[in-house]
Amino acid sequence: MSEVVPRSRVRRAGIVYLVLFFGGVLGALVVAPRLDDPATVVAALLPTGAGAYLAWCAYRAERAEAAVDDPGAVADRLAVAVMRQWENEARTRRLAEPYPLPVSWRGADPDFATTEESGRLAGRDGELGALFAEHLPHRRLLVLGNPGSGKTILLVRLLLDLTERRAQGDPVPVLFPLASWDPATEELRAWMERRLIQDHADLAEAAPGAYGDSTLAGMLLERRLVLPVLDGFDELPSEAGALALHRIAAALSYGCGLVLSSRPREYLAALRPRTGVPARPAGLAGIRLDPLDGRSVADYLLHDAGGAGTPAAERWAPVVAALGTDAPVAQALTSPLMVSLARSVYNPRPGEEDGQLPDPAELLRRPTRTAVEHHLLDAFVPAAYRPHPRRPSRWTAAQARDTLGFLARRMEQGRDGAAELAWWRLHHAVPTVLPRVLAGVLLGTLGWLVEGSMMELIHHFAPQLPATPHWEERGGLGVVAAGMCGGLAGGLVAGVTVTLLCAAAAAPDTTVALVLHRLGDGGALALVGVIISGFAFGRRLAVRRPSSWNRRALATGIVAASCYALGFGNGCGTVSALLYGLLAAAVVGDGPRTEAARPAVRVRWHWSAGGVCRGLLGGMLLGAGVLLEGLFADVLSGGADRVYIAPADPVAAAWGAGQVSAVFAVACLLMHALRTVPVELGAAVDGRTLLASDRRMLSTCVVTAVVVGVVVIGTQGWCAALWGSTGVWGANPSDGRLWVYAVGLVPALLAGLAIGMRQAAWSRYAVARLYLAVQVRLPLDLLAFLADAHERRGVLRRVGAVYQFRHIELQHRLAEADTPVGRTGE
Template identity: 30%
Template sequence: MRNGKVWWPWLAVLAAVVGVLVLAWVTFTPLTDNGGLQVSANRAQLTGGFVLAAAVPLVLALRWARQRSRELVAAAVPGPEVVARAKELLAGLVAEQWEDEARRRSLDDPYPIPVRWRTPAPDAHTPAVMDHPDLIDPTTASTGRVWWTASSNHIAALSVRFRRTRRGRLVILGKAGTGKTTLAIQLLLDLLATRTTGEPVPVLLPVAGWDTEQFPRLHDWVADRLARDYPALRSPDLSTGAAHALTGRGHVLPVLDGLDELPPPAQANVISALNRSLGGDDQLILTSRTTEFTTAITAAGDVVNSAAVLEPLPLSPAAAADYLTHCLPPSPGPAWEQTLTALRTTPPTDLTPLQQVPPGPAGVLARVTATPLGLWLLRTVYTAPGTTPTDLTDPALFPTPAALQAALFDRLIPALITTREPRKDSAEPFRPRHRHDPCDTRRWLGYLAHHLINQTDSSGGQEGGQETRDFAWWRLAATTRAMTLTTQLALTVTITLSLALMWGLMTGFVDWVENRYFEEKDQFLGGFPLGILGLAFGLLAGAYFGSQVRLWARETPGYADLRIRNRPAGLFRPLVKYCAIGLTTALACWLAQPTEDGTYESSLLVIVAWYGLIFGATAWLLKIPNWATTPASSTLTVAPIDSWRADRNLNLLRITICALAGGLCFWPTAVLLAALAGDLDTWGALTWSAQTLLLALTCGLTVGVAGRHRAWWAYLIATRKLARAGRLPPQLMPFLDDCHRLGLLRAVGPIYQFRHAELQDHLAATYQAPP
């Protein structure tokens, strides 16, 4: 197979073509009888069914053979040129994704919060968190100690220091809200902007999604995530193994965020798996809370090999005051000047718990603004028009830092909704599309935060009741147990009865029209026997597809890009090809059916040519979903809202295409044959149109519930049930997209996270379920 022997899948296509020719011979043989066109008109519906039956297996065989051939070709190791193109493509996609996310988070507005970082000082009372100095930085051989200092406001210096390490590995530690993820994003963007050709592409991934049992090696998991999060890497222009080649050859720098979000046993497993996976040249950036990381390396019995470690220092009151000054107008007013002066004169604090307060009237304020989280909250809430900072130094209102931080969390959502007016203009990507009530927004986000912490997975997924920070829309039905046994039974009965009724009506009506209109017009029960057969087939099909409802909650999202721009050839070229195949096959059938005197009927040629065109158009229609699900190299990064829309488009496209194919195979054929036979009138056109509608709906709905990637259906069921209970909005994903634009959520690939874990914890703790 690796030597080019990829022809054998096309044997299935050859068999399908032979079958179509045999089917055509059986179908068109009656045209040479004495009845001629009259017989063909009477059998128009049956002929249309034969054409559809011929088109489906042939198109499926073509799709399978082409896909299998591509897989066999891609089994070979991608060449250096392919890997180079995939690497540059990935670099562009990652840069676009995180530059957009950095703007949404206002990381550079007016400038990055100047958090200072340093390597942890040796402590005899705590275990070492760093490897041997000479394994980290070769320049420390004489001193025997790694000592780094860095600032989030001067990230370029940190990039230079990172590149000078022996293997390019860094662990970023800190308490909650100290800016670990922000520093990782800043470092990622700077490494991308200054990357040379031979350096790897940094890619940020939530480490909580790594199941070390399913993917023991880091490279395999990263390759799987790249293929799902960046569909462009699966485009036909690249090998299907491009993602594995990138990770296996050291062209990707994994930036793993949030080790602390895993359960304690899984944290230790990740540390062990990292040390097993990392080779001599493999680079790594990892973020975690300090306590959880210390516990993980203690349980694993080792640190991260050759990795430097950075921890944050608290923001000084003067630095916080300077940052707030630049966020305010040049003349902020006496109240702000008094508050900023009090903040500057407060003694520095450390990152001790919120209950400890430095002395002075602005001691509570200084403790809250010692972290980037507190400073961001204060800026967002109190720099809005109409707010005054006088209560920030009032000990009666905010006696403790915890009280002030809780108040800031409570006022955050109304402040963002008030200050950011909705805009429909695509040139305003950082404004919400709709206006939401602050109380409803607080309640809906509170339920989501509470659900992520207390969820249980009914589908046997990875969460299994564990706390998580990741919201994947396709897991909502499973984690909320929306697909209950009652719901599954109701859907099964509905699908079964609907398909049975539609197939029974369709087949019975077709037979009744033939008997009533063409043959025996006085026959009242015409169509009843065939209708019973259609009803039985519908019951069997509905029972089978209905039994698959329980699997909907386990489905992963599909992908469908309906944009024709930049890839029209891939859409319309198959139309020409399949019509040519259909016409060639039709001509062969016509030549194989001479009359008794050896001549050929021109009217028969029209019929078979029409059948050929119908076959080509039908085969092309059935090819459209394959075109839509094939990513292009220009496909943008898939954000959560894009992932949801892509799966929705795939389901709706599948239903629409199958409905059109069913109607196209039947109605034009019947009308043409009836017109040639002289039996076409208004009644005939109406009856054939009604039959076409029934056939189209039946085929579309049948395939719609039978196809793969049905996560959107499970999502619809879950959101409707939760919306009726008042827990989530009916249009959940557009609402979450607005929350992302407001800055309440962040997007990491196709999943959402709360912008700060502390915001999620606060909303979950204060959530009150609706009555």
């Protein structure tokens, strides 16, 4: 991946520039208090903003020029990744052990194909790649086969062959499992682009300017540098078949290469819809897979058992004698799927004794072909997890069957795609409110601990400062973070958590007034988090009509204002609470949902003029509540000596409002600007690697937010202290101005956690893993189970970053009602 090198150098140059710039500004501010006229330092720093902006623009331009702009080079990188992915999959699935099953094919009937070449097509084994490349001028092929006939295996072998034959800059064959496509709601090209980004996430990068707002994946599809290999047309809902065929024909117009696999009956039903005009992709040659002959099956099973004459091979004698007849077992073993299952169930692996295995002759006792197939499907999972002297399993066959059955039923429901399982989507199995509640408890508790600990440190190292710990007054910033991460529900849960912690800290002197104060703070600050989230992600801001106001937010503001009034015995806090309630209820913020689309490896800056303006506006509106409380303190509180929410002095109130505005504006801007970046093309995409990358992304997000937040919030507090403000976020650092940076660490750290948890797939997976382990007794280390089922047991296969069952029939069988193994099909 040599194309990435210049971009990495540009990125490093930008990081060095930012460190030097902010380090110089911070150093100047540290030295300023020791000078006779500190204000001159601030005045001298103001003009540097223009130069910093120009330098930043030059850096961004150089980085854009370093981007890959050659579609052929991107296609070549994709080809390497595809080859590596499917070679690993073929090795894991033991496609060449002891040798590939000799699948043959013939031309499809004229009812299916649309070209004359179909009648002349015939072949077997590895000849399909040469046939496709040399004898199909339109490079369009339909592969038909009955269930278990080996369509997917044949497509994998075709994909590997075409990738090896591919010349530099040619289209890249990419396998797309159609089971996860909903043709009723999504165009084929958009779905393929999304799948490319999901499986090869570096393709999510922006394409060169000539392609508009497209991604690299979209650019490849537009330039016809992707050869779609669409597997499993029959796995789409039957009522969607005709529409799916129409969308395929529309998206892949004549001249685009195409490979499509399906069962004959489902494809014919799509060609003959009950209503409407049938769609048929033009220039599509067709082949149909033949059943296996008895001699090929016998040779394969005996060879896998060690060769004719060995004790393991002799066990197959009754079954071999029945092959080629009308016996149910002979009919079942014409399918490559059933032959593969029989091999796994009855043949010993290296190090196993054949005397410990079931007898293949039991297949002769099954009365029908369906009974034989059901028996093999039911016996496959116990066979895959049977004890092995050199490959011990952490899970018993019963545990594996229960877990795989649950996952199969989840996949049948369609939330993860009809035949896909991704660890970052498991949170769909968890009640929606649970992650928000847990986020509220975590961030509320952490906010209370961090705020209190910071005040303790300041009080310990700088006792001359009036920064008292007062644990019964801490935790408000944790509530804001919970509102940013988990919405109103998360913020309110954090508010209740903080209230309980503050009441416990004040015990035995806990009073009703204290509880009401903390509940009022919890409701108001939960609304602050919701407002920050709305301003950060909303594409437009407008005032809703009263009929469409968020009544829960408005009710929260009213209840918080009432708690303030009852707790103080006056109007303190009511203005802020009501203002926040109105903002959250009436201002539109139509941003995305708070769930991660996919795991990521790092974060990047995503600035926009509109986002910056919304962030600054949101911070000013939130700070306005403090300013109004200060200006009307005498009226609201009944006297300057009873002020709690804001100082009565107008100048001090303005500086306090500025500090609050800075904190919330920084949180809003960081939430808008810090976006996740997925793993690079060609990198490992197994679940454990993605999970580790997502964890690192969360820590990077926190560190980035801490650096930016401390600099901005601390500098604003430094200015407030320099000009004699009486309060900076609960402290008066007039005799130790550097401590304002430590005070700024608290909101920066909590904001970074909220932003990272909001975007991290890992946090939701952690909740889902614990929930499913308790509720349905799934393995706690679910990723290790999935990896083992794929890499060592052969039950699952991996397509990009998602798992599928190795056989769709096995998935359907496991998803059915629980039936004791061995009794099904009797």
